[in-house]
Amino acid sequence: MGKKHYSVGLWDIKTMFKCSVVMFLIGGLVTLSFYYRNNNQEAINSKDKVTLSTMTTSKITNDDENTNRITITKTNKRVFDHQRRLKLAPLSLTDTCDLFSGRWVHDNNSHYPLYKEDECPYLLGDLACLTYGRKDSKYQQWRWQPHGCDFPRFDGKAIVERLKGKRLLFIGDSVNRNQWDSMMCMLHSSIPGKKKVSLGGTLNNTLYTFRAIVSPKFPFAPSALLHLLPQKSFFSFKLCDQLVIDTTQDYNISIDYYWAPMLVESNGDDPSNHRLDHRIIRIKAIEKHARHWVDADILVFNTYLWWKLPIIKLLKSPGSLLGGPNQVYDEIDNLRAYKKVLETWSKWVHIHIDPAKTKMFFMGLTATHSRAKDWGGKKHGSCYNETEPVMEDGFWESGTNQQMLQILESLLSKLKAKGVNVQLINITQLTQYRKDAHPSVHRKLWSPLTDAQKKNPESVSDCTHWCLPGVPDIWNELLLAYIFPINPPTNK
Ligand SMILES: *[C@@H]1O[C@H](CO)[C@@H](O)[C@H](O)[C@H]1NC(C)=O
Ligand SMILES: *[C@@H]1O[C@H](CO)[C@@H](O)[C@H](O)[C@H]1NC(C)=O
Ligand SMILES: *[C@@H]1O[C@H](CO)[C@@H](O)[C@H](O)[C@H]1NC(C)=O
Ligand SMILES: *[C@@H]1O[C@H](CO)[C@@H](O)[C@H](O)[C@H]1NC(C)=O
Ligand SMILES: *[C@@H]1O[C@H](CO)[C@@H](O)[C@H](O)[C@H]1NC(C)=O
Numbered sequence: 001m002g003k004k005h006y007s008v009g010l011w012d013i014k015t016m017f018k019c020s021v022v023m024f025l026i027g028g029l030v031t032l033s034f035y036y037r038n039n040n041q042e043a044i045n046s047k048d049k050v051t052l053s054t055m056t057t058s059k060i061t062n063d064d065e066n067t068n069r070i071t072i073t074k075t076n077k078r079v080f081d082h083q084r085r086l087k088l089a090p091l092s093l094t095d096t097c098d099l100f101s102g103r104w105v106h107d108n109n110s111h112y113p114l115y116k117e118d119e120c121p122y123l124l125g126d127l128a129c130l131t132y133g134r135k136d137s138k139y140q141q142w143r144w145q146p147h148g149c150d151f152p153r154f155d156g157k158a159i160v161e162r163l164k165g166k167r168l169l170f171i172g173d174s175v176n177r178n179q180w181d182s183m184m185c186m187l188h189s190s191i192p193g194k195k196k197v198s199l200g201g202t203l204n205n206t207l208y209t210f211r212a213i214v215s216p217k218f219p220f221a222p223s224a225l226l227h228l229l230p231q232k233s234f235f236s237f238k239l240c241d242q243l244v245i246d247t248t249q250d251y252n253i254s255i256d257y258y259w260a261p262m263l264v265e266s267n268g269d270d271p272s273n274h275r276l277d278h279r280i281i282r283i284k285a286i287e288k289h290a291r292h293w294v295d296a297d298i299l300v301f302n303t304y305l306w307w308k309l310p311i312i313k314l315l316k317s318p319g320s321l322l323g324g325p326n327q328v329y330d331e332i333d334n335l336r337a338y339k340k341v342l343e344t345w346s347k348w349v350h351i352h353i354d355p356a357k358t359k360m361f362f363m364g365l366t367a368t369h370s371r372a373k374d375w376g377g378k379k380h381g382s383c384y385n386e387t388e389p390v391m392e393d394g395f396w397e398s399g400t401n402q403q404m405l406q407i408l409e410s411l412l413s414k415l416k417a418k419g420v421n422v423q424l425i426n427i428t429q430l431t432q433y434r435k436d437a438h439p440s441v442h443r444k445l446w447s448p449l450t451d452a453q454k455k456n457p458e459s460v461s462d463c464t465h466w467c468l469p470g471v472p473d474i475w476n477e478l479l480l481a482y483i484f485p486i487n488p489p490t491n492k
Helices: 002-022 024-036 054-062 064-088 156-163 174-188 222-226 334-352 402-417 428-432 451-455 471-483
Strands: 102-106 142-146 167-172 196-199 210-213 234-240 253-259 298-301 311-315 329-333 359-363 422-425
Touching: 142 471, 156 174, 167 174, 174 253, 174 298, 174 359, 174 471, 311 334, 329 334, 334 402, 359 471, 402 422, 422 471, 428 471
Parallel strands: 167 253, 167 298, 210 234, 298 359, 359 422
Antiparallel strands: 102 142, 196 210, 234 253, 311 329
């Protein structure tokens, strides 16, 4: 299956590159703004302002007079949390119901789609399937129905309220970027009032930044921003409202995306220019990317598609991952490499992330519907021209590697045993059914199709990514159900 798959990846990246070049400057503004934020972060569940910042903590040791007051604040917080748990337990839906076991129900009276394709300014053409000629829109109308319970509807207004002042960071490959796009569209449509939108660009082709502001003003002068830009592949979306004088009206939400398709350093790290025919990584080198992840309130990881080539090269020599005469490497099979990289990642998480401050999630593997034979379709068919999900319970397409899911699950439970909870958002099964939900040929093309390709559209179909609005919106609803597992108290 390899080939088709990777050419899609290339197209994806180049599209991103093209778009971002244009929008370089404004982009800079954005990323900066979250660098300016101080580290005051409250526990995500608590809307009440209990400031327990790193700064106050250091004051405790230096300033005797403040000790009492600060200790009291801390104690209060604990009591508060304790009380809340007592009061609200066991209301958490995610504790009592398996949200990932269920079926798709067509429901054209439901609240899907959550937004309209042409009302979302972040789709950049590549996921906006109707714009690129898709004629059917039924794929937008499916509701995920867990077997054991009802799934909470996305309540945009409540979610933006609860995300105020938070930074949500997606890290991973282009499927995670797909989900980040979806999250931006969902939140964008939930912000009331007039909106002005800026799409931002790149620094050295590696930094991508997006921002939506409710007002036309930027918070910082461009010159102050540019030299603070990180070197890597950042994408950011920030919601704020500079015009509203009452600061409680300011959303100040950052929705960011960091391109790290294999989490550790790899020859895929340049989002616009990377080799697709082989993978070479430094299996233990994660810090260069990961240092940009530490100050988020919510981290959402994925990594999967790039591990599907059977052999992964582990670079042993110093020097560039991009080649050179003296490269020394071991070749190992992809499953062993996947396990090793997750070990590197979990070590990093264990050391650097405080689970009390930062919620962490790992997205499950997603299906790629490139073999129609899997569902009894045409011999050389793919997701091309598919307009209905597979309805057979437990359907599994042959490209999804069950072993990789098991490796991921086992790593996450080892982490949990050490007290670090990274919640698996187990979307693997629910994506299996949705052969109808990929862009196939309804996407921006990097180069015009040749005659041979036109005759054989199956071969140029993108069956990896997902049309928006669509399936990733449901992933985000599930994610949000875990980020905010209990409903806010009705009276404050
Ligand atoms: C809704 O779906 C049903 C069949 O599932 C169809 O008969 C009906 O025409 C649809 N309504 C709209 C407004 O699309
Ligand atoms: C945005 O929220 C952060 C906390 O996450 C806070 O430190 C910062 O001051 C806020 N910015 C504005 C402009 O309100
Ligand atoms: C851009 O890339 C060049 C060469 O790769 C490097 O020397 C320079 O420091 C980079 N600049 C920034 C701002 O990343
Ligand atoms: C696409 O599907 C429709 C109905 O399922 C069928 O009539 C048509 O021939 C298909 N087109 C191609 C090119 O396979
Ligand atoms: C995730 O989903 C798969 C497929 O439905 C299932 O086999 C597995 O047990 C689930 N894992 C967890 C941790 O729930």
